[in-house]
Amino acid sequence: MQSLPKHLQKYVVEQNYEKYTPLDQAVWRYVLRQLKDFLSKNAHASYLEGLEKTGIDIEQIPRIENVSAHLEKFGWRAVPVSGFIPPAAFMELQSLSVLPIASDMRSIDHLLYTPAPDIVHEAAGHAPIIANVEYSNYLKQYAQVAKKAILSKQDLQQYQAIRELSDIKENPSSTPEQILLAEEKLKAVMAETQFISEAAELSRMNWWTAEYGLVGDINNAKIFGAGLLSSVGESKWCLSDKVKKIPLTLECVKQAYDITEPQPQLFVARDFNDLGQVLDELAQTMAYRKGGVIGLNKAIQAETVNTVQFENGFQVSGVLKKYLTASNQSIAYVQFEGPTQICFSDIEITGHDAKYHQHGYGTPVGSIKKFNVTELKIKDVNELHYESGVKVTGRLDKIKKISETAMILTFSQASCEFNQEKLFLPEWGLYDVILVNEVTSVFGGPADRAAYGEVDDFIAARVQAPQYTEQQKKLFSDYQKVRSLRENKNSTLGDFKELFLKLSQASSPEWLLFVELLEIGYHKNYDAGFLKLIEFHLTTLMKKNKETQSLIVEGLRLAHAKH
Incomplete structure (x- = not known):
């Protein structure tokens, strides 16, 4: 974690493996068995081999450090996070080839689908498909584009x-x-x-591909999106005729989504290379490639910290308040408000940090009439007359040369005006003018994020640890007894019968306990007549609670199929 940028470290947590209860382990096992059974026929071919390559074990919740060790073979690593981290942070981590894995585990009540990211979604959804080289390359390409997106x-x-x-x-x-x-x-x-920001468009692109994407023939599409790969309910729903299948194009970014509900339509890519082509089409429309007034307008509309980049490598990062244009519509001046940073090629220039420019920053843009830097005289009053009509007057205190084409002129007792508008006054202190001609790019966030410091960003929230009642602790103990029975090679039919009778006599409504017992019985070839007794008990539970009926039916099906 120490190698991550400081602003991303706040999202990383300890996995704390001991927090997973025996019930959590049983839920993991049930979900993974169901997923593997369905996805072996309906997911992209890379999925099953990806489970093995990334160290995902059906029998137990994975240790994220172990998943990370497996991912390193593919140029990635993994870190544990808590719940739903911001899309911007998620993408920036991916741009560093780091997969954030939510360490939380879904409850039995949300066994088929959970709106909150959990370790099933991240480890069993995202991680396995990363083992596919083409898809892994797309994710990295996507993350590089996404981290340039302007967030509003x-x-x-x-x-x-x-x-x-x-x-x-x-x-x-x-x-x-x-x-x-x-x-x-x-x-x-x-x-x-x-309005729909660039970040929102990139979020939609991610949703319809990495989260809910299908690939292949539109009439026989295969699943590759992690949201589907980690949801038994949605993976079955998505391939039904009730869900409209649409060829993937740039139009997908116009389609909003609801994170808490199953999706009414999905997009189908021809192959993983198709993803990169659509992504590049989207990138062509973005401010970081467009620059100019298009980029500046997006930054102003966003009201967040963004970076304006110029032709010679200068970058100014802050909240863009306004820009002024000359009569020919060329950019004449840019004005930022609040903490502003000046950088060159993504590195903050010494003495020009956000604290120094804490009240904002403005500078003229464009060519200067009859300008020759060698004719400027330190300590003398100088005037700069821009082609746009901007005029700067002041005593030149310093010339800071960054490169052959990039310089900062620092004036005292300075004033700047344009069309009778006062842009800088002598009483405001020193006036730093960067010599720039053209806005070539505008992109999201500060140019030197580590040096800029904290921005008005997402809160690094934590999913609160549950407080268990004595009754719940007793339930966990029952699940542990069943788990121990499976793992103990020396367990006998007598142990098996004793545990079933004890649990059934306690009138436990925990259907998953009995599904697990039935699996053990079939696996160990126990008395068929006694196993029928367990099945009868499960049938009784189905009648008592219709909500768990389909879960029990699927549990019975797999128990029969695997014995």
Whole structure:
């Protein structure tokens, strides 16, 4: 973790493997058995071999450090995080070839699908498909583009609302009132959305590919998106006729999504190379490639910290307040507000950090009439007359040469004006003018993120550790007894019968306990008549709770199929 940039370290947590209860392990085992059974026929061919290559064991929740060790063979590594981390942070980690794995485990109540990222989603969804070289290359390409995307103030608000809703829905102690309140909050935030930012478009691209993507023949598409690879319910739903299949094009970024509900349509890529082609089409529309007034307008609209880059390598990072144009519509001046950083080729220039320029920064842009730097005289009053009409007057205190074409002129007692508008006044202190002609790129975040410091960013929230009751602890003990029975090679039929009778007499509604017992019985070829007794007990549980009926049926099916 120490090798990660400081602003990303706040999202990394300890996995704390001991926090997983025997029930968590049973849920993992059930989900992975179901997924492997269905996805062996319906996922991209890379998935099953990817499970093995990345060290994902069906029998137990993986240790993230072990997954990381396996991923290193493919040029990646993994770190544990808590729940839903910001898309921007997720993408920046991926740009560093780091897979963030949510260390939390879904509850038995959300066994088939959970709106909150968990270790099933990340480890069993994202990790295996990374073993495919073409897809891995796409992810890295995507992350490099995504980290340049301009993030808006409204994106921050939406993320916080989505995170809150997904966490509340996954929390078993949440009340219907709390869920409704969080849903209403998200609806209100979404209703206030005035435009779709670049970050939102990249988020949609990610959603319809890396999370919910299909690949191959549109009439026989295979699953590769992690959201589907980690959800038994959605993986079956998505391949049904109820879900519309659409060829993947750039149009996918116009399609919004709901993170808390199954998707009504999905996009199908021809192959993994197709993903990169669509991504490049999207990149061509972005401010980091467009620059100019298109890029500046996006930055102003976002109201967040972004970087304006110039032709000679100068970069100014901060919240862009406005820009001015000359009569020929060329950019004449840029003005930032709040902490602003000046960089050259992604490295902060000494003496020009966000603390020094804490009240903002502005500079003229464009060519200067009859300008020759060798004619400038230190300590003399100098005037700069720009072709645009901007005029700078002041005593030249210093010339800082960064490169052959990049210089900073520092004036005292300076003033700057354009079309009778005062852009800088002598009483404001020293005036640093960077000599630049053209805005070639505008991209999200500071140029030197580590040097800039904390920005108005996403909160590094933590999923709260549950507090278990004595009744729950007793339940965990029962699951552990079943697990021990499976793992103990010396266990006998007598041990098996004794445990079943004890659990059934206690009137336990825990269907998963008995599915696990049935699997053990079939695996060890125990008395068929006694196994019928367990099946009858499960049938009784099905009648008592229709919500678990399909889960029990699938558990019975696999128990029969695997013996």
